[in-house]
Amino acid sequence: MSDKVTFTIxxxxxxxxxxxxxxxxxxxxxxxxxxxxxxPGLEPFGSCRVCTVTANGRPCSACTQPIVPNxxxxxxxxxxxxxxxxxxxxxxxxxxxxCMFCEKSGNxxxxxxxxxxxxxxxxxxxxxxxxxIDASHPDILIDHNRCILCGRCVRTSRDVDGKQVFDFxxxxxxxxxxxxxGTRLADSDADVSDAAxxxxxxxxxxxxxxxxxxxxxxxxxxxxxxxxxIEAGSAGKGN
Amino acid sequence: MSTLxxxxxxxxxxxxxxxxTRLLDVAHAVQVxxxxxxxxxxxxxxRELEIPRVTVESLVSFYAFLSxxxxxxVVIRLCDDVIDRMHGYARIRDAFCEELGIQLGExxxxxxxxxxxxxxxxxxxxxxxxxxxxxxxxxxxxxxxREIVRELREHMDPRQLVRTYGRGNNSHELVRSMVRNHIQxxxxxxxxxxxxxxxxxxxLSISPQEVIREVxxxxxxxxxxxxxxxxxxxxxxxxxxxxxxxxxCNADEGxxxxxxxxxxxxEFPDRVFAGMTIAGYAIGADDGILYxxxxxxxxxxxLEDVLERRRRDGLLGKDVWGMGKGHxxxxxxxxxxxxxxxxxxxLISSCEGTxxxxxxxxxxxxxxxxxxxxxxxxxVETLCCVTKILEEGAAAFNQHGTQQSSGTKLxxxxxxxxxxxxxxxxxxxxxxxxxxxxxxxxxxAVQVGGPSGRMVGPERFDGxxxxxxxxxxxxxxxxxxxxxxxxxxxxxxxxFEEESCGYCTPCRVGNVxxxxxxxxxxxxxxxxxxxxxxxxxxxxxxxxxxCGLGQTSPNPVLxxxxxxxxxxxxxxxxxxxxxxxxxxxxxxxxxAEELSGRTSAHAHAHADTETTTQREGT
Numbered sequence: 001m002s003d004k005v006t007f008t009i010x011x012x013x014x015x016x017x018x019x020x021x022x023x024x025x026x027x028x029x030x031x032x033x034x035x036x037x038x039x040p041g042l043e044p045f046g047s048c049r050v051c052t053v054t055a056n057g058r059p060c061s062a063c064t065q066p067i068v069p070n071x072x073x074x075x076x077x078x079x080x081x082x083x084x085x086x087x088x089x090x091x092x093x094x095x096x097x098x099c100m101f102c103e104k105s106g107n108x109x110x111x112x113x114x115x116x117x118x119x120x121x122x123x124x125x126x127x128x129x130x131x132x133i134d135a136s137h138p139d140i141l142i143d144h145n146r147c148i149l150c151g152r153c154v155r156t157s158r159d160v161d162g163k164q165v166f167d168f169x170x171x172x173x174x175x176x177x178x179x180x181x182g183t184r185l186a187d188s189d190a191d192v193s194d195a196a197x198x199x200x201x202x203x204x205x206x207x208x209x210x211x212x213x214x215x216x217x218x219x220x221x222x223x224x225x226x227x228x229x230i231e232a233g234s235a236g237k238g239n
Numbered sequence: 240m241s242t243l244x245x246x247x248x249x250x251x252x253x254x255x256x257x258x259x260t261r262l263l264d265v266a267h268a269v270q271v272x273x274x275x276x277x278x279x280x281x282x283x284x285x286r287e288l289e290i291p292r293v294t295v296e297s298l299v300s301f302y303a304f305l306s307x308x309x310x311x312x313v314v315i316r317l318c319d320d321v322i323d324r325m326h327g328y329a330r331i332r333d334a335f336c337e338e339l340g341i342q343l344g345e346x347x348x349x350x351x352x353x354x355x356x357x358x359x360x361x362x363x364x365x366x367x368x369x370x371x372x373x374x375x376x377x378x379x380x381x382x383x384x385r386e387i388v389r390e391l392r393e394h395m396d397p398r399q400l401v402r403t404y405g406r407g408n409n410s411h412e413l414v415r416s417m418v419r420n421h422i423q424x425x426x427x428x429x430x431x432x433x434x435x436x437x438x439x440x441x442x443l444s445i446s447p448q449e450v451i452r453e454v455x456x457x458x459x460x461x462x463x464x465x466x467x468x469x470x471x472x473x474x475x476x477x478x479x480x481x482x483x484x485x486x487x488c489n490a491d492e493g494x495x496x497x498x499x500x501x502x503x504x505x506e507f508p509d510r511v512f513a514g515m516t517i518a519g520y521a522i523g524a525d526d527g528i529l530y531x532x533x534x535x536x537x538x539x540x541x542l543e544d545v546l547e548r549r550r551r552d553g554l555l556g557k558d559v560w561g562m563g564k565g566h567x568x569x570x571x572x573x574x575x576x577x578x579x580x581x582x583x584x585x586l587i588s589s590c591e592g593t594x595x596x597x598x599x600x601x602x603x604x605x606x607x608x609x610x611x612x613x614x615x616x617x618x619v620e621t622l623c624c625v626t627k628i629l630e631e632g633a634a635a636f637n638q639h640g641t642q643q644s645s646g647t648k649l650x651x652x653x654x655x656x657x658x659x660x661x662x663x664x665x666x667x668x669x670x671x672x673x674x675x676x677x678x679x680x681x682x683x684a685v686q687v688g689g690p691s692g693r694m695v696g697p698e699r700f701d702g703x704x705x706x707x708x709x710x711x712x713x714x715x716x717x718x719x720x721x722x723x724x725x726x727x728x729x730x731x732x733x734x735f736e737e738e739s740c741g742y743c744t745p746c747r748v749g750n751v752x753x754x755x756x757x758x759x760x761x762x763x764x765x766x767x768x769x770x771x772x773x774x775x776x777x778x779x780x781x782x783x784x785x786c787g788l789g790q791t792s793p794n795p796v797l798x799x800x801x802x803x804x805x806x807x808x809x810x811x812x813x814x815x816x817x818x819x820x821x822x823x824x825x826x827x828x829x830x831a832e833e834l835s836g837r838t839s840a841h842a843h844a845h846a847d848t849e850t851t852t853q854r855e856g857t
Contacts, residue, residue, distance in 0.1 A: 044599065045599075046599045046743070046785060047742050047743050047744065047785070048743075048744055049743050049744050049745055049783040049784070049785065050744075052782065052783045059782045059783065061599070061785070064599040064601075065601070066601060079782075082775075082779075083778070083779040083782050083783050086745075086775060086776065086779035086783075087744050087745060087779065087783060090744055090745065090748035090749065090752070091744060091748070093748070093752070094744075094747070094748045094751075123772055123775070124752050124772065124776070125752075125755065125821065127748075127751060127752075127755075148744075149741070149744075149747070164291050164293070166293075167291065167293040167294065167296075167297050168297055168594075168741075169293070169296050169297050169300040169301075170300045170301070170741070171300070171301050171577075171594075171739070171740050171741045172736060172737060172738070172739040172740070172741045172747060172750075173736060173739070173741065173747055173748070173750075173751050174741070175740075175741030175742075175747065178293060178296070178297075179293070180291055180292060180293040
C-alpha cells in the first residue's frame with residue numbers, strides 16, 4: 001500500500017496519508033473545513049455536522065470520513081456554506097447565547113464561526129430553553145445555557161485526563177452533559193488543571209475568576225476569522 | 240442503606256455474568272423488579288459491572304421504558320400515534336384520567352397505576368390501543384376504559400384484561416393475546432404456508448457462496464426501507480477479516496403505522512429464524528441476535544419456545560450445519576422503547592448494552608459491527624424472503640414484482656379504510672390498487688412509508704409501490720375526507736422530536752423548529768418567510784444529519800409543501816401592517832405589564848387589529 005493518498009478538495013489536489021480523515025488531510029494542506037466538535041487528538045465525534053462535505057457526491061462529516069485515493073471532496077460550495085449557516089443558527093437558537101456579556105466572547109468558536117459564515121442574526125426563532133448553571137465547584141463553572149453538546153469535554157476528560165468526569169444523559173432536545181458521580185461538579189474529581197476545561201469551544205465550561213482578562217482587540221478571533229491559522233499554516237502548499 | 244435492593248441488584252448482575260455489554264438487560268431487570276432504576280440501584284450496577292456511574296444514568300435516561308422515578312405496579316401506556324388519534328385517543332385518554340383521577344404522566348396516590356402515552360406500539364390496525372405492562376389492549380372505547388380501571392383495581396393483573404384471544408398463535412398458551420392478525424390477502428411469498436426445515440436443508444446442501452449467489456439472483460433488497468441488496472450485504476460481511484461474524488434480525492418495528500413484523504413473528508417465526516440461520520451459514524456466523532422491540536414483549540416467551548423447539552429438532556444450536564461444521568444459535572435482545580434503534584447502527588449500540596446512539600460510518604457494520612464483529616443486520620421480512628428463496632429458488636421469487644424491485648411487499652395498512660391489516664402485494668402494485676384492496680378509495684391522502692416517508696395526494700395514486708417510486712418499509716396510512724393533514728404533519732414532527740437521539744445538531748434542533756413552525760401555521764400566525772424557513776431547515780437536515788432519522792424527519796413538511804401547498808397557503812399571509820405575525824407583542828410585554836402594573840396600549844391595539852383582520856379574512 002502506498003503511503004500517500006491523493007484526492008481533491010474543491011478541485012485542488014491534496015496529498016494525505018492512509019487512514020487520515022478528510023479534515024486532517026485538509027488541515028495539513030492548508031484548507032480549512034469549518035468545524036466545532038472536532039479537535040485534533042480527540043476521537044472523531046461527528047455531532048456538530050458543521051464539517052459536512054460531500055465525498056464523491058455524498059454528504060459526510062469530514063472529521064469521521066477516511067480519505068481514499070481519487071476521492072472528490074466538495075467543501076466550499078454555496079449549498080454547503082448555507083447548510084453550515086443553518087446549523088450554526090440552530091445552535092444559537094437552541095441555547096441561550098448572549099455574546100455581549102459572555103466572558104468567552106472573542107475567544108468563542110461558535111461566535112467566531114458565525115462571523116466567518118456571515119451570520120448576523122439567526123433566521124429561526126429563539127427557543128429560550130431553561131437550563132442550569134452549576135457553579136458548585138470552587139474553580140470551574142458549567143453554564144449549560146451555552147453548551148452545544150459537542151462532547152469535547154466528555155472526550156478530553158475520558159481520553160486525555162483519564163477521568164471521565166462528563167457524559168451525556170437524556171435524549172433528543174433534552175440531551176445534556178452531566179457529571180459522572182452525581183449531580184454537581186463539586187462532587188466530581190474535576191480539577192481546574194484538567195485539559196477538559198480548555199476543550200470547551202464555547203462558554204459552557206469556564207475557569208472562575210479569569211474572565212475578561214484579555215482586552216478587546218487582543219482576543220483570539222478579534223482580527224482574523226476562525227480557521228485563518230490553518231489556512232496560513234501551509235499557504236500555497238495545495239496550489 | 241437498604242441492603243435488600245443491593246443484594247437483588249447484585250444477583251441480577253451476576254445472572255448476566257457482570258457483563259457490561261448486557262447493561263440494558265440489567266437495567267431492564269431492575270426496572271421490572273423495582274419499577275424504577277433508582278440512584279441507589281445505579282450505584283450498585285456501576286460498581287458490579289465496573290463501569291462509570293454516569294454510563295448507567297446515560298442509558299436509563301435514554302430509553303422510554305426505563306425510569307429513575309418509581310412507576311406504578313401497573314403502567315398503562317396509551318398509544319398516541321396519528322392513527323390512534325383518529326380513532327379516539329383523546330376520549331380514551333380523558334376516560335382513563337377521569338377514572339384514575341390522575342393526569343397523563345402521573346401515578347395514582349396509592350402507587351398502583353401509572354398512566355402514560357407512548358409512540359406507535361404496532362397496533363394501528365386495531366386502534367385505539369395501549370400497553371398495560373406487557374399486555375396489549377386493543378380497540379378500546381370509553382366504556383371499556385372504565386371497566387379496565389375497575390378490573391385492574393380489583394386484581395392488578397393486566398393478563399386478566401384479555402377476554403378473547405386473537406386467532407392463530409395469538410391464542411397460543413405462551414402468548415394469550417387479544418391482538419388480531421388481520422392478514423387480509425392470500426400469502427404469495429412471505430405469508431405462504433411454512434415448510435419447516437426445508438429451506439435450511441436446501442441451503443446446507445450448497446455452499447455458503449452459492450446461497451449468497453441465489454439471494455443475489457433473486458435480487459432481494461432489504462425490506463426495512465433502505466432497500467440495500469441483501470446478497471451484497473452478506474458478501475461484504477462474509478469477506479470481512481474477523482471470523483466471529485454475527486447476524487442480527489431487526490425486529491424493532493417502530494415506524495408508526497407498521498405492524499407486519501408483528502404478524503410475521505406471531506405466525507411465521509420459523510420462517511424468520513430459518514432466514515437468520517441461513518444468513519448465518521452464508522456469512523459464516525456462529526450466532527445471531529433477534530432484536531425485539533419492547534412493545535412486543537408479549538411475544539418473547541413464545542419466540543423463546545420456538546427457538547427451543549428448533550434446537551430440539553436440530554434446526555439450531557450444536558452442529559446445525561451438520562458434519563461437525565460448527566454451531567449457530569440465536570438469542571433475543573429486548574429493546575426498551577426507542578424508535579431510533581431501528582436504525583441499524585443504533586440497533587447495534589443497543590445490543591451492546593449502551594444508549595441507542597447511531598454510530599459513525601465508516602466503519603460499516605459488515606466490517607465492524609456488534610462489539611467490533613462483522614455484522615449483517617437484516618429486517619424480519621427480508622429474512623422471511625430469504626427462507627422462501629432458498630426453499631423455492633430465485634426464479635420463483637422473481638416471478639413477482641418488477642425488475643428493480645423483485646418479489647412482494649408486506650403492507651401494514653391503517654387509518655380511514657374499512658379493512659385495515661396486513662397485505663402482501665407484488666412490487667409494482669399501484670397505490671390505487673392498494674386502496675381498493677383495503678376499502679379506502681375515498682382517501683384524500685396516503686402516508687406512504689410512515690412519518691419518514693411521504694404524504695401522497697390523489698394525483699399520485701397511480702404511483703407504484705416499489706423502491707424507485709413509492710418506497711415503503713410497509714407503513715401505509717390512509718386519510719379520508721375531512722382529516723386535517725396539517726395536524727398529521729404536526730404529530731409526525733412531535734414524534735421525531737421525541738425520538739431523536741440528540742447526538743447531532745440538525746436532527747436535535749431542526750425537528751423542534753419545524754414542529755414549532757407548524758404550530759405557528761396552525762394558529763394562523765405564520766409569515767410567508769416561515770415557509771421558506773421550512774424549506775431551508777428541511778434541506779439542511781436532510782443533507783447534514785448523521786443518520787436516517789434526521790435525514791428523513793423533515794419529510795412530513797417537505798412532502799406536504801410539495802403535494803399539498805394549499806394546506807399552508809390558506810393559513811399563511813403577509814400582515815397588512817407589515818408586522819411579523821409570529822411575533823405577539825401582547826405576549827412579549829405581558830411580564831413587563833404585570834411587573835409594572837400597567838397595560839400597554841400599543842401592544843393591545845395591534846393585537847386587536849390582528850384579530851379583526853383575521854376575522855375579515857375568513
